[in-house]
Each structure stands twice: as C-alpha cells, then as structure tokens.
Amino acid sequence: MRIPGPEPMADGGVGAIAAAGGLHTYQLWLHREFGPVVRFQLPGVETAVSVADPVLLEATAHIDKRPEKLFEFLSPLHEAENLQVLGAQEHGPWRRILLSVLAGRPSHERHFxxxxxxxxxxxxxxxxxxxxxxxxxxxxxxELSLRMICAYALGGADGLTDPERAVAAFEVVLTEHLGRLYQVPDDSEDAARAAARAARVEDALGQLRAMVDRVIAAHRSAGRTDRSDLIGALVEAGQRPARIRDTVMVTLLAAHHTTGVAVSWTLHLLGRHPEVAERVAAELDRVLGDRAAPEYADLRRLTYLDMVLKESMRLFPPGPYGARETTEALTLGAYGIPAGTTIFYPFWAVHMNPRYWPEPERFRPERFTPQEAAGRPRLAYIPFGVGPRSCEGAQLATVEAQLVLAVLLKRFRFRSEPGHEVAPVERFVLWAADDIRMTVDPRTP
Known part of the structure; x- marks a missing residue:
C-alpha cells in the first residue's frame, strides 16, 4: 500500500518547507492533510516517512542509526567524526559514558x-x-543554561568567561547550516557577501573551539579527580583528545539551548494563563515556605510545577524533530517500510495528535496527572526523543528547568509584554523569532 503524501517537487521539497514557515510547521500541515504516516521530500535524504502516531512509533523505537546526510550540517562542529551519526557499536559505549554523568542522581545532587x-x-x-x-x-x-552545563558536565565554568559570546557564536553556526537545509538558496547573493558570510561562520567556529580548549585546560590545571564531570569521565574511559573536544562541543550545543528554551516557553504560557501561574506559586509557597529556592528533595514534591513544565514541552518541544534510518524492513500499520528508509519523528505533530491529546492547542497541565497519563501510549509524549538515540541529558535538563522555574516563580510574576508577538521558529531548537519579552513583578508569598 502506497504511503500518502504531497507530489514530489523538482527542488527536493525546500520550497514547500520554506513556504510553510519551517520544517516543524510543515510537519503539522503534512499530518493534518495526509494522516498519521506521511511520505515527503526531506532535503538531505530525498524522501522520508514521517510518523505522528505514538502506537506506530513503537515499531521504530529500537533503531540505533541516524541518516548521515541529514546530520551533515553538524559536521563542522566536529574535529574527528560527527558524533550524531556514530555507528551503533561505537555509539553504545559512548552513550553509556554520557549517561553515567548526565543521568546520575548522585551527581545531580552534588551540583545542585x-x-x-x-x-x-x-x-x-x-x-x-x-x-x-x-x-x-x-x-x-x-546564558544561564550554558553556565549550568559548564558547571555540571565540564567540572566548572572557569574557562567560560563570556557565555553571551558563546551563545552568539552557536547561533551563527546553526543559522548558517540549518539555512542550507531548509531555506531556498539566494541566487542574488554575490561572491563577496558569500565569502563574508563564510568567514563569519569560520570565525564563530574558531571562537567555539577556543572556548572549549579553555574549559578543558581549566579542568586539567585544577587537577580534578571527580569523575562526575564529563571531561573526567571521558578521560577515565580512555577517549582520545579529539573525541573529548567533539563531545564537549556537542554537549554545549545541546544543553545550552534546551533548558533555557523550555523554561522561557513555560514562562510565556504562564504569562498567558495567570490562573495556572497562581496555582504554581501557591504550591511553591506551600512546599518551600519562606525559602527562596528548593532543595533537591523538594523537586519531587512540586508535582503541579512538573505538570506545567511537561505541558509546556508538549506544546513547544525544545527539539522539534528527530530522525532514524531503518536497518531492516518493518511494518507501520498498513504500510511496508524497506530497509534504508529515513523515519522522521515530528515531535510537535505527535504532541498535537488529537486522538491522544483532546483540544491539543489548549494549555492544560492536568493532562499529566498520573490518571490521565496512564491512558496514553508510551510514546505520545517524546520531548527528548525515542529509543537508543534519545537525549542523554533528559534528566539533567528536567532538574535544571524545575529548579530555575521554582526560583523565578517564587520571587516574581511574569507578564507578557503588550503587543509583542511570540512566534516559534527553527534555530536547531524551537526558538522565538524575536525572543520572549516579559515584564517582571515581585511577588509576596
């Protein structure tokens, strides 16, 4: 049975994606038009199959291979090899090192x-x-997220003297390489402008690599023996220097955006739903009393805050999509999928599937009560991805986001700036085109 989808276009789908406002919004349109399984043109891999049904996704959850061409845009960040597309045999041990650091509760507590x-x-x-x-x-x-990941995964922020400059450099690199994938080429750009743009990207990469070297040097000069930080764990495992630098770059790349983006979208939603914000504030007052910040053990008691964060990441998943490549033939419902097919995970479309999320565009944290969550398929909510290539830092990001929200919402009320339009766009993560601008009012518990 043929998988439904739009007719192929000569430009490989770039124009359709650009016209829709980006790949994430294009995915929402595709699944509204064609159903839960869609065949479409994806720049970099020619044709892909997008799956927005969490039950069907189960058949793909074991896949441990990413399509190499789709992740080529990240290759300039690597000195040795692109860590996003390591083969399964090499990826497994590397992933275990990352999980031993990023997902370890004792380490979370030590850095809290x-x-x-x-x-x-x-x-x-x-x-x-x-x-x-x-x-x-x-x-x-x-900027706060970048400082946090340095303090945690790198054993300190000693080498990071200018986080704002690092953030700007990441943005230059990502905008350039994402633009090559999903934007219609600008044929009117002359050679001088193209050369200047390429020089900016190279300069940004140089800044990033110098920053990483400073952090690594600070770690080594201090003679740290704590293996709960990422560099220590990689050294202990015998990883070569280039692999360590590549891992640091990828970790900074992933973590410096994700937590900050998730918290900012949450505050945006709370600004639009003051009744929910008041309930969060009441829970914080009840659990924390007069304390301005939680202890690590308090996070488990902030159950409504946790539901609010999850609902925010459902509506605005920080990473809006993922992809795998089938290593053998499989079946998705009525469709046969051959080996070598790119399977596309449209996180946003999965989270907006009305079959599992009634009134999907509505902000309703109560969706994440244990009772409601028990009635949904396991993969109906996938903000950190699926299977053996899911985000290694998911637990760390959740701890950071809960803490930051608790500290800020205990002290302030956040209100949307009148007239400021907040529009999501792709910047590797689901970013706001003109930031999220809010006013801050002190609150009295």
Missing amino acids: AQFTALATELADRLAGRADGTPVALQKELT
Missing part, C-alpha cells in the same frame, strides 16, 4: 547547590529590572 547559586544570580539581576522594562527571557535563560 551550584545550580541554585546560578539561578539565584539571575533572579537577583531580574529584581533590578522590576521597573516595567521588558526582559528578553530566552537570551537570559540561554
């Missing part, structure tokens, strides 16, 4: 005080802005 100090520093800065001046939240929270 430093996380709290960093979040509190941001709250103190925002207190100085409580005069009605809008705050660009994604910018502020992305």
Whole structure:
C-alpha cells in the first residue's frame, strides 16, 4: 500500500518547507492533510516517512542509526567524526559514558547547590529590572543554561568567561547550516557577501573551539579527580583528545539551548494563563515556605510545577524533530517500510495528535496527572526523543528547568509584554523569532 503524501517537487521539497514557515510547521500541515504516516521530500535524504502516531512509533523505537546526510550540517562542529551519526557499536559505549554523568542522581545532587547559586544570580539581576522594562527571557535563560552545563558536565565554568559570546557564536553556526537545509538558496547573493558570510561562520567556529580548549585546560590545571564531570569521565574511559573536544562541543550545543528554551516557553504560557501561574506559586509557597529556592528533595514534591513544565514541552518541544534510518524492513500499520528508509519523528505533530491529546492547542497541565497519563501510549509524549538515540541529558535538563522555574516563580510574576508577538521558529531548537519579552513583578508569598 502506497504511503500518502504531497507530489514530489523538482527542488527536493525546500520550497514547500520554506513556504510553510519551517520544517516543524510543515510537519503539522503534512499530518493534518495526509494522516498519521506521511511520505515527503526531506532535503538531505530525498524522501522520508514521517510518523505522528505514538502506537506506530513503537515499531521504530529500537533503531540505533541516524541518516548521515541529514546530520551533515553538524559536521563542522566536529574535529574527528560527527558524533550524531556514530555507528551503533561505537555509539553504545559512548552513550553509556554520557549517561553515567548526565543521568546520575548522585551527581545531580552534588551540583545542585551550584545550580541554585546560578539561578539565584539571575533572579537577583531580574529584581533590578522590576521597573516595567521588558526582559528578553530566552537570551537570559540561554546564558544561564550554558553556565549550568559548564558547571555540571565540564567540572566548572572557569574557562567560560563570556557565555553571551558563546551563545552568539552557536547561533551563527546553526543559522548558517540549518539555512542550507531548509531555506531556498539566494541566487542574488554575490561572491563577496558569500565569502563574508563564510568567514563569519569560520570565525564563530574558531571562537567555539577556543572556548572549549579553555574549559578543558581549566579542568586539567585544577587537577580534578571527580569523575562526575564529563571531561573526567571521558578521560577515565580512555577517549582520545579529539573525541573529548567533539563531545564537549556537542554537549554545549545541546544543553545550552534546551533548558533555557523550555523554561522561557513555560514562562510565556504562564504569562498567558495567570490562573495556572497562581496555582504554581501557591504550591511553591506551600512546599518551600519562606525559602527562596528548593532543595533537591523538594523537586519531587512540586508535582503541579512538573505538570506545567511537561505541558509546556508538549506544546513547544525544545527539539522539534528527530530522525532514524531503518536497518531492516518493518511494518507501520498498513504500510511496508524497506530497509534504508529515513523515519522522521515530528515531535510537535505527535504532541498535537488529537486522538491522544483532546483540544491539543489548549494549555492544560492536568493532562499529566498520573490518571490521565496512564491512558496514553508510551510514546505520545517524546520531548527528548525515542529509543537508543534519545537525549542523554533528559534528566539533567528536567532538574535544571524545575529548579530555575521554582526560583523565578517564587520571587516574581511574569507578564507578557503588550503587543509583542511570540512566534516559534527553527534555530536547531524551537526558538522565538524575536525572543520572549516579559515584564517582571515581585511577588509576596
């Protein structure tokens, strides 16, 4: 049975994606038009099969291979090999090293005080802005996320003296390489402008690599023996220097965006739903009392805050899609899928599937009560991906996001800036085109 989808176009699908406003919004349209399984043109792999039904996704959850061409845009970030497409045999041991650091509860607890100090520093800065001046939240929270991942995975932020510059460099690189995939080429660009743009990208990459080298040098000069940080674990495992640098780059890339983006979208939604924000504030007052920040054990008691964060990541998943390549033939419902097929995971379309999420565009944290969650398929909610290539830092990102939200919402109310339009766009993660600008008001418990 032929998989439904739009007619092929001579440009390989680039024009359709651009016209839809990006790949993430294109996916929403595809699945509304053609159903839960769609065949479409995906630049970099020619044709892919997108699956928005969580029951059908189960048949693909074991796949441990990514389509190499689709992830070529990340190759410039690597010195040795593109870690996003390591073969399964090499990927498994490397993933276990990352999980031993990023997913370890004892390590989370050891770093929690430093996380709290960093979040509190941001709250103190925002207190100085409580005069009605809008705050660009994604910018502020992305910088905080970068400091947090350095403190945790790299054993300290010693080598990172200018996080704002690092964030800007990441954006230059990602915008350039994502643009090659999903934007219609600009034939009017002359050679001088193209050369200047290429030079900016190379300069940004140079800045990033120098930054990573400084962090690694700071780690080594301090003579640290704690293997709960990423570099220590990689050294202990005998990884070669180029692989260590590549892993650091990928970790910074993934983590410096994800947590800050998730928190900023959550604050945006709370600004639009003050009744939910008040309930979160009441829970924080009840659990924390007079304390300005939670202890690690308090996070498990902040059950409504957790539901709010999950609902926010359902509506605005930080990473809007993933992809795998089948290594053998499989069946998806009525469709046969041959080996070598690119399977596309449209996280946003999965999260907006009305069969499993009634009124999917509505912000309703109660969807994540244990009772409601028990009635949904396992893969109906996949903000961190699926299977053996899912995000190694999922637990760390959740701890960071819960902590930052608790610290900020204990002290402030966030209100949307009147007239400011918040529009999601692709910047490797689901970004806001003109940031998320909100005013900050102190609150009294």
